[in-house]
Amino acid sequence: MDVTTIDRRRLILSIGAAAGGGLALGYGFFTPGEAAAAASGAIGDYVVVAPDGAVILLAKSPEIGQGVKTLLPMIIAEEMDADWSRVRIEFAPVDAKYGDQSVGGSTTTPENYEPMRKVGAAARAVLVQAAAERWGVPAASLKTARGEVIDPASGRRLGYGELAAAAAKLPPPEPAKLVLKSPKDFTLLGTDQVGVDTPAVVHGEPIFGIDTELPGLEYAVYVKSPVPGAKLVSADLDAVRRQPGVTQVFALDGLAPPAGQQVGLAPGYAPGVAIIARNWWLANEARKVLNARWDESIGAGHSTDVYDAQAREILKGSGKVVSQHGDVDASLAGASKRVQAVYHAPFLAHLSLEPQNCTARPTADGGVELFAPTQVATDTRELTAKTLNLPLDKVVVHIRRSGGGFGRRLMADAPVEAAVIAMKAQKPVKLVWAREDDVAHDYYRPALWIALDAGLDAKGHVSAYRSHGVSFTRDGTKPTTGGGVFQDAVPGLLAGSARTEQSLMPTIIPTGWLRAPASNALSFVHEGFWDELAHAAGQDPIAFRLAHMRARIAAEAENSEEGEPKLKISRLAPVLELVAQRSGWANRQSLPHGVGMGVGCYFSHRGYFAEVAQVRVSQDGDWRVEKVWVVGDVGSIILNPLGARAQVAGSVVEGISHLRCAVEFKDGCTVPTNFPDFDLSRMPDAPQIDIHFLITDHPPTGLGEPALPPVIPAVVNAVYAASGARVRELPLTADRIKAALKTT
Amino acid sequence: MAITLRVNGRGLTAEVPPEMPLLWVLRDELGLKGTKFGCGVGACGACTVHIDGEATRACRTPVGTIGAREITTIEGLHAHPNGQALQAAWVAHDVPQCGYCQAGQMMTAAALLKDKAKPTREEIEGAMAGNLCRCGCYDRIQAAIGSAAGVEA
Ligand code: FES
Ligand code: FES
Numbered sequence: 001m002d003v004t005t006i007d008r009r010r011l012i013l014s015i016g017a018a019a020g021g022g023l024a025l026g027y028g029f030f031t032p033g034e035a036a037a038a039a040s041g042a043i044g045d046y047v048v049v050a051p052d053g054a055v056i057l058l059a060k061s062p063e064i065g066q067g068v069k070t071l072l073p074m075i076i077a078e079e080m081d082a083d084w085s086r087v088r089i090e091f092a093p094v095d096a097k098y099g100d101q102s103v104g105g106s107t108t109t110p111e112n113y114e115p116m117r118k119v120g121a122a123a124r125a126v127l128v129q130a131a132a133e134r135w136g137v138p139a140a141s142l143k144t145a146r147g148e149v150i151d152p153a154s155g156r157r158l159g160y161g162e163l164a165a166a167a168a169k170l171p172p173p174e175p176a177k178l179v180l181k182s183p184k185d186f187t188l189l190g191t192d193q194v195g196v197d198t199p200a201v202v203h204g205e206p207i208f209g210i211d212t213e214l215p216g217l218e219y220a221v222y223v224k225s226p227v228p229g230a231k232l233v234s235a236d237l238d239a240v241r242r243q244p245g246v247t248q249v250f251a252l253d254g255l256a257p258p259a260g261q262q263v264g265l266a267p268g269y270a271p272g273v274a275i276i277a278r279n280w281w282l283a284n285e286a287r288k289v290l291n292a293r294w295d296e297s298i299g300a301g302h303s304t305d306v307y308d309a310q311a312r313e314i315l316k317g318s319g320k321v322v323s324q325h326g327d328v329d330a331s332l333a334g335a336s337k338r339v340q341a342v343y344h345a346p347f348l349a350h351l352s353l354e355p356q357n358c359t360a361r362p363t364a365d366g367g368v369e370l371f372a373p374t375q376v377a378t379d380t381r382e383l384t385a386k387t388l389n390l391p392l393d394k395v396v397v398h399i400r401r402s403g404g405g406f407g408r409r410l411m412a413d414a415p416v417e418a419a420v421i422a423m424k425a426q427k428p429v430k431l432v433w434a435r436e437d438d439v440a441h442d443y444y445r446p447a448l449w450i451a452l453d454a455g456l457d458a459k460g461h462v463s464a465y466r467s468h469g470v471s472f473t474r475d476g477t478k479p480t481t482g483g484g485v486f487q488d489a490v491p492g493l494l495a496g497s498a499r500t501e502q503s504l505m506p507t508i509i510p511t512g513w514l515r516a517p518a519s520n521a522l523s524f525v526h527e528g529f530w531d532e533l534a535h536a537a538g539q540d541p542i543a544f545r546l547a548h549m550r551a552r553i554a555a556e557a558e559n560s561e562e563g564e565p566k567l568k569i570s571r572l573a574p575v576l577e578l579v580a581q582r583s584g585w586a587n588r589q590s591l592p593h594g595v596g597m598g599v600g601c602y603f604s605h606r607g608y609f610a611e612v613a614q615v616r617v618s619q620d621g622d623w624r625v626e627k628v629w630v631v632g633d634v635g636s637i638i639l640n641p642l643g644a645r646a647q648v649a650g651s652v653v654e655g656i657s658h659l660r661c662a663v664e665f666k667d668g669c670t671v672p673t674n675f676p677d678f679d680l681s682r683m684p685d686a687p688q689i690d691i692h693f694l695i696t697d698h699p700p701t702g703l704g705e706p707a708l709p710p711v712i713p714a715v716v717n718a719v720y721a722a723s724g725a726r727v728r729e730l731p732l733t734a735d736r737i738k739a740a741l742k743t744t
Numbered sequence: 745m746a747i748t749l750r751v752n753g754r755g756l757t758a759e760v761p762p763e764m765p766l767l768w769v770l771r772d773e774l775g776l777k778g779t780k781f782g783c784g785v786g787a788c789g790a791c792t793v794h795i796d797g798e799a800t801r802a803c804r805t806p807v808g809t810i811g812a813r814e815i816t817t818i819e820g821l822h823a824h825p826n827g828q829a830l831q832a833a834w835v836a837h838d839v840p841q842c843g844y845c846q847a848g849q850m851m852t853a854a855a856l857l858k859d860k861a862k863p864t865r866e867e868i869e870g871a872m873a874g875n876l877c878r879c880g881c882y883d884r885i886q887a888a889i890g891s892a893a894g895v896e897a
Pocket of ligand 1: 780
């Protein structure tokens with residue numbers, strides 16, 4: 001029989017696994033009488049083996065293009081010695097037994113590597129045990145390879161498919177007794193493997209959230225105020241109702257989240273008007289006659305130019321001290337050279353290519369079923385249950401592939417809206433945001449402003465490093481989501497003395513995590529200023545960094561409590577040294593006129609990256625990144641090199657988009673509306689990229705983010721090298737470069 | 745109004761207003777969801793299809809303007825003269841990350857190769873510049889088009 005047609009929810013009737021960080025191996029048995037039970041074997045919560053030897057592995061975490069739907073099952077397959085060419089992958093159901101089914105912060109690899117290995121090793125152990133019992137030989141005498149158990153003494157072999165039914169009935173092995181492979185014996189991990197959905201993608205199969213199809217499905221838009229959270233004053237619902245194809249129109253009051261919290265991260269949803277129609281275009285057309293008026297008064301004054309003026313005023317004073325070492329004031333006073341600058345990184349939007357959407361269907365038991373392209377399947381389920389006041393078991397979430405995430409889908413706002421609308425309409429509804437909705441209702445990377453003041457001693461060493469950052473707050477005390485993390489970055493950490501101060505301005509603009517949150521702005525600021533310090537000291541920017549790092553490495557050796565995932569300069573310096581070699585940094589003076597190299601290095605999300613960018617700048621200030629050299633240390637093994645290189649290349653291209661974009665606000669409303677308002681990287685903007693991984697003796701970590709932060713300062717520093725223009729504000733426009741040329 | 749379209753070699757009829765964009769007729773009325781919605785304003789290329797062999801933005805094409813012309817979508821790409829070579833190259837290079845832009849990328853690439861069997865690197869860049877990939881797969885798109893065309897990319 002074909003296992004692929006079996007309903008997953010019935011097949012995987014298993015008992016807890018991977019809950020709470022530790023691994024309890026669950027075992028799945030078929031309920032008596034099920035046809036599937038007779039013919040195939042579910043081994044634990046993740047593995048199903050069909051009688052013909054085909055294997056289904058469940059991917060527990062959402063796929064947003066970062067490759068974990070391929071990678072997590074690869075880890076299982078490696079330890080169980082499955083034949084990868086006969087493995088099919090499906091998303092796991094959203095269930096507490098799979099732990100937190102979310103993806104963000106490049107945590108999927110570090111948090112799941114060992115647990116998934118144990119899942120695979122456990123499956124292998126019971127398959128071997130089943131063979132041992134069949135043959136009457138000790139399990140320890142048997143081997144496995146490519147989906148078979150082998151008895152080396154007799155040469156006998158049994159395929160996993162022939163053993164599955166017996167193996168599925170065996171008690172689970174004790175996790176402590178599992179024997180994991182030595183990584184040197186890996187045959188699958190460490191090899192290039194094509195993404196498991198790639199064949200479906202190239203044939204246009206409907207695998208994305210937005211492609212969900214259900215019987216009787218109708219299509220919705222949800223019209224909200226341009227000012228976040230503003231209430232509806234009036235709207236012409238009747239006019240909308242008369243539009244062709246419209247089946248239902250209703251206004252929703254919304255549900256405010258607890259004070260100081262944001263919809264999407266806490267129970268609640270925004271007020272708005274739902275328009276449901278026979279197809280999505282008709283629903284979206286009908287909004288043209290809605291004529292909605294909102295009470296937008298809460299937005300007054302929340303404009304980017306107002307924020308900018310406020311921030312620069314605040315930077316004249318001092319902020320709350322969040323970390324310090326040494327006597328910065330004394331060192332600044334005694335410095336032989338002072339360097340001061342103000343940097344600014346603007347608000348940014350996520351702009352995943354698949355707009356926010358979710359399909360929801362009321363269920364017969366009074367609950368709701370969601371088909372969600374999300375990064376947070378577990379939270380989506382919980383927030384939906386809390387918002388609708390339903391018990392958790394009445395909310396079923398199916399993970400659908402996401403057309404990009406970049407942190408946007410860490411917010412469950414669209415899925416919760418879809419659930420609320422479907423429940424009110426009492427029919428299956430696909431909610432799709434127009435691109436204009438997606439731009440207007442993002443959780444933006446918060447802008448920040450940082451004033452820096454550093455002192456160099458007589459030897460050109462940074463003796464003092466003061467940074468004062470201004471970002472936003474929602475509740476008056478804590479920084480708003482995705483911002484205000486003014487942690488010690490490299491220059492401060494390496495300086496003789498340092499002080500980090502923070503000031504927060506109130507905002508109503510929704511903010512969130514954008515790929516490499518905080519680091520994507522802080523790298524620009526600190527690594528740009530570091531470059532300024534090197535030039536002020538009259539030194540090569542890489543040699544200058546390395547000289548400062550060496551002293552710190554000695555201190556780290558004595559001070560060993562700085563463990564993972566904390567920054568270790570002893571891992572940052574080698575990637576910097578290597579990128580200098582690979583890029584031909586020492587010969588950069590021979591580059592043609594108008595072309596320069598710049599460097600950035602950064603630690604984020606447990607990964608260490610150093611990057612050199614070669615940039616051409618024209619007389620008019622137009623710039624193009626010609627080549628980027630990347631060296632990264634993400635541990636002892638690159639689990640899927642093909643996917644790993646894609647993540648790094650994508651990070652570089654996205655870093656260049658960060659350099660080119662900004663989001664403006666006017667009285668709480670987002671000014672840009674659609675893609676033409678963003679100068680996103682296109683194919684002609686993509687540089688040549690040289691990628692190298694430095695293999696080190698550390699556990700493997702994730703690659704969704706850490707390669708992104710360094711490219712931003714590398715490009716800005718290269719523009720300086722190429723043209724002499726020191727740009728301290730993004731986006732990096734030709735006008736800014738020309739203006740900087742006049743003042744530097 | 746009943747409108748009949750020629751899609752991937754078949755005649756398909758939908759009861760829709762003539763000003764409705766082809767994109768939404770394909771996706772919501774004809775059940776062909778391989779063609780993707782990205783922006784609705786012709787700025788991302790996610791909705792690219794062929795009309796009589798020419799790469800066209802389905803989000804900006806009122807369905808009433810198409811008439812009897814032949815529409816090819818990603819679901820029909822395999823029958824295009826370059827379709828299977830492109831699909832094989834896309835898999836070999838593992839071009840997609842999230843994959844959402846790829847239908848549009850491949851349709852644009854197929855139209856390019858029909859006009860220019862051996863495009864240069866710059867010609868590929870020029871032809872593909874209207875197709876946004878937010879995941880940044882551009883190096884592999886470039887390489888895959890090169891291999892499908894049998895040229896060094
Ligand atoms: S959806 Fe048609 S170009 Fe973007
Ligand atoms: S692969 Fe994600 S947008 Fe291109």
